[in-house]
Amino acid sequence: MFVAENITVRFGGVVAVDDVSVRVDPGSVVGLVGPNGSGKTTFLNAATGVVPATGKLRINAHEIPLGDAGRIRRAGLGRTFQTPQSFAELSVLENVLLGSSDRRRAGFWASTLARPAMAKLERERHDKAMAALDLVGLAYHADTEVETLSYGQSRYVEFARVMAGDPEVLLMDEPSAGLNTEETSDLADFVLRARNRGVAVIVVDHKIEYLSRVCDRIDVLQTGRLIASGAPDQVFNDPVVVDAYLGV
Amino acid sequence: MSVSEVTSPASPSTSTSSPDPSAGPAHSGLQRLTARSGPLGIIGATVILLILGLWGGDDAYNLSVLTASLVYGIAALGLYYAYSVGGMFAFGQAAMMGLGAYLTAKVYESIGFVGGVLLAMVVTAGVGALLALLLRKAQHMYFAVGTLAFAELCVILFHHWDFLGGERSGNIYGIPAPGIGETELDLAGIYWLIAGITLAVVIVATLVNRSPLRRNALAVKNNPTVAQANGIPVTATRVRILVFASVLGGLAGALHAHTMSSIAPESYGVGVAIDLFLMVLIGGSGTMWGALLGAFVLRWLPEFLRPVQQYETVVYSFLLLATIVLLPHGILGGVSRLFRKVVGRRVRG
Numbered sequence: 001m002f003v004a005e006n007i008t009v010r011f012g013g014v015v016a017v018d019d020v021s022v023r024v025d026p027g028s029v030v031g032l033v034g035p036n037g038s039g040k041t042t043f044l045n046a047a048t049g050v051v052p053a054t055g056k057l058r059i060n061a062h063e064i065p066l067g068d069a070g071r072i073r074r075a076g077l078g079r080t081f082q083t084p085q086s087f088a089e090l091s092v093l094e095n096v097l098l099g100s101s102d103r104r105r106a107g108f109w110a111s112t113l114a115r116p117a118m119a120k121l122e123r124e125r126h127d128k129a130m131a132a133l134d135l136v137g138l139a140y141h142a143d144t145e146v147e148t149l150s151y152g153q154s155r156y157v158e159f160a161r162v163m164a165g166d167p168e169v170l171l172m173d174e175p176s177a178g179l180n181t182e183e184t185s186d187l188a189d190f191v192l193r194a195r196n197r198g199v200a201v202i203v204v205d206h207k208i209e210y211l212s213r214v215c216d217r218i219d220v221l222q223t224g225r226l227i228a229s230g231a232p233d234q235v236f237n238d239p240v241v242v243d244a245y246l247g248v
Numbered sequence: 249m250s251v252s253e254v255t256s257p258a259s260p261s262t263s264t265s266s267p268d269p270s271a272g273p274a275h276s277g278l279q280r281l282t283a284r285s286g287p288l289g290i291i292g293a294t295v296i297l298l299i300l301g302l303w304g305g306d307d308a309y310n311l312s313v314l315t316a317s318l319v320y321g322i323a324a325l326g327l328y329y330a331y332s333v334g335g336m337f338a339f340g341q342a343a344m345m346g347l348g349a350y351l352t353a354k355v356y357e358s359i360g361f362v363g364g365v366l367l368a369m370v371v372t373a374g375v376g377a378l379l380a381l382l383l384r385k386a387q388h389m390y391f392a393v394g395t396l397a398f399a400e401l402c403v404i405l406f407h408h409w410d411f412l413g414g415e416r417s418g419n420i421y422g423i424p425a426p427g428i429g430e431t432e433l434d435l436a437g438i439y440w441l442i443a444g445i446t447l448a449v450v451i452v453a454t455l456v457n458r459s460p461l462r463r464n465a466l467a468v469k470n471n472p473t474v475a476q477a478n479g480i481p482v483t484a485t486r487v488r489i490l491v492f493a494s495v496l497g498g499l500a501g502a503l504h505a506h507t508m509s510s511i512a513p514e515s516y517g518v519g520v521a522i523d524l525f526l527m528v529l530i531g532g533s534g535t536m537w538g539a540l541l542g543a544f545v546l547r548w549l550p551e552f553l554r555p556v557q558q559y560e561t562v563v564y565s566f567l568l569l570a571t572i573v574l575l576p577h578g579i580l581g582g583v584s585r586l587f588r589k590v591v592g593r594r595v596r597g
Contacts (some may be wrong), residue, residue, distance in 0.1 A: 025361075045507055048477045049476070049477070050473055050476055050477050067478040069477055070262055070476075070480075072479075073477070073478060073479025074479055075330075079477055081474065081477075083472055085474040086471075087466060087470040087471055087474070087475075088466045088470050088471075089466050089470055089543065090463065090466055090467070090470075094463050097460075097463060098463060098464070098467050098475070098478050099478055100482065101477060101479065103480070103481070106459075106460040106461055106463060106464055107457070107488060108461060108488055108491070108492060110459070111453055111456050111458075111459030111460070111461045112456065112459075115455065115459075116326045117459070118459065122460065125460075159250075161478070165478075165479075188484070223289075228267045
């Protein structure tokens with residue numbers, strides 16, 4: 001379960017996210033929508049711990065300090081980015097290995113003197129990474145330099161990386177951006193399967209049809225504030241939301 | 249949820265992600281991980297060191313230049329980790345050498361050569377960790393400026409070494425050659441000792457290259473924000489890499505002091521820091537072997553230019569400039585590119 005309470009993010013005098021609370025139960029999908037600049041990505045950044053924020057964050061009933069990206073990740077929160085983010089000098093497999101939530105034996109001694117213990121963990125991490133690559137259909141590109149992949153493939157490398165970490169909470173920032181209709185439909189299947197397995201998912205996106213298909217609830221942000229929340233049909237027909245977000 | 253739980257035939261295989269048989273078997277990734285700078289590299293390095301040692305024979309001149317090449321190679325290898333793997337413009341590497349050199353010069357009489365070298369490595373590890381923590385928020389050129397300031401402070405410290413019992417000028421003479429007890433090694437013995445230490449360093453570096461530490465460090469270098477969001481400890485990773493680099497600097501400095509028999513502050517100034525960067529860049533910053541090759545090139549180039557001593561600086565600078573312009577990825581990068589072209593042409597027929 002993902003619970004973010006009273007999240008506020010300030011950049012100097014600008015309040016980018018203003019007292020926003022979002023709760024996502026295991027096995028449910030919440031769509032976070034709003035016009036550009038409404039604070040959606042900043043909210044995800046705050047929940048991931050990569051920007052300073054105030055408020056409370058609980059993952060599976062454990063309170064995690066905001067701003068501590070490592071602990072948030074270890075608590076089971078995985079995240080994808082608006083533009084696919086990969087590590088350029090590494091292969092596809094190495095990129096996915098970096099998604100592992102198991103960070104043990106990654107120091108200097110483990111790399112040299114205590115190598116057998118590290119190697120055992122590496123084998124486990126490798127198997128999970130390969131399973132994640134299988135999941136997104138990129139196993140045959142494990143050895144490929146990630147820089148040589150297409151945009152769509154890079155996005156799926158990111159999905160594989162986050163899945164290799166066995167997330168219990170999944171934050172997806174505009175995952176359908178740059179994907180065609182067929183690929184967006186595949187993406188929806190992917191999100192629904194994650195939901196069916198008990199993952200709490202937040203999807204930031206703009207494609208209403210796709211959001212209506214995968215989301216149990218839609219939360220709407222405007223200028224950093226939560227202005228509406230409810231079932232997709234209800235929210236997308238709410239005159240306030242239509243006025244603020246859809247502009248029609 | 250585990251990834252195997254969501255695997256299904258309906259997984260989102262995009263039109264761009266269909267299996268490509270030419271890309272190799274699905275599980276070749278592990279082979280790639282283990283192949284990087286693997287046993288073949290270590291065997292190659294051993295053979296080269298043996299050949300060089302046999303070529304050097306008992307020629308004092310050749311042996312001393314070879315030994316110096318290896319010592320600078322160790323320091324440059326450390327810089328390779330800080331710069332190429334960790335993404336840190338560490339201009340303090342020469343200062344780490346200096347710290348190692350001055351420390352061993354101070355303590356060898358009481359704790360011997362081995363003790364002095366080990367102490368140099370331990371102290372430079374601590375200084376490297378402190379420097380990394382102090383500059384943890386500094387990126388790119390800010391990090392470079394911070395380490396430059398550290399390097400200058402160290403040179404001032406070496407100049408005023410007298411408060412630790414050294415000469416007022418900072419020069420220290422009469423440091424004995426490496427040895428155990430009263431026995432000092434001759435030039436050939438020194439070469440084989442340094443070659444053995446270099447090989448040990450290469451083995452450790454190879455192990456690091458095939459570990460999650462290198463992977464994490466490259467992730468932090470490439471994209472620190474995303475690395476952080478993936479739970480990679482950014483500061484701890486940077487500290488580990490800079491400590492490793494500094495230890496290699498300290499080791500090289502301690503060996504430098506014992507192989508040169510005298511040390512001076514200028515031997516560890518900013519000029520040498522730039523030389524170390526040139527070694528990494530000219531050899532090829534994409535691989536650890538580039539740093540070692542670069543050290544040999546830069547140590548031997550002035551020797552080859554002795555016949556044109558009058559124009560040495562001009563020719564030296566011109567050659568460096570030509571290498572940087574013509575081989576932007578260093579000598580090994582150029583060789584690798586040429587190899588790919590030739591192989592590609594043969595494959596195409």
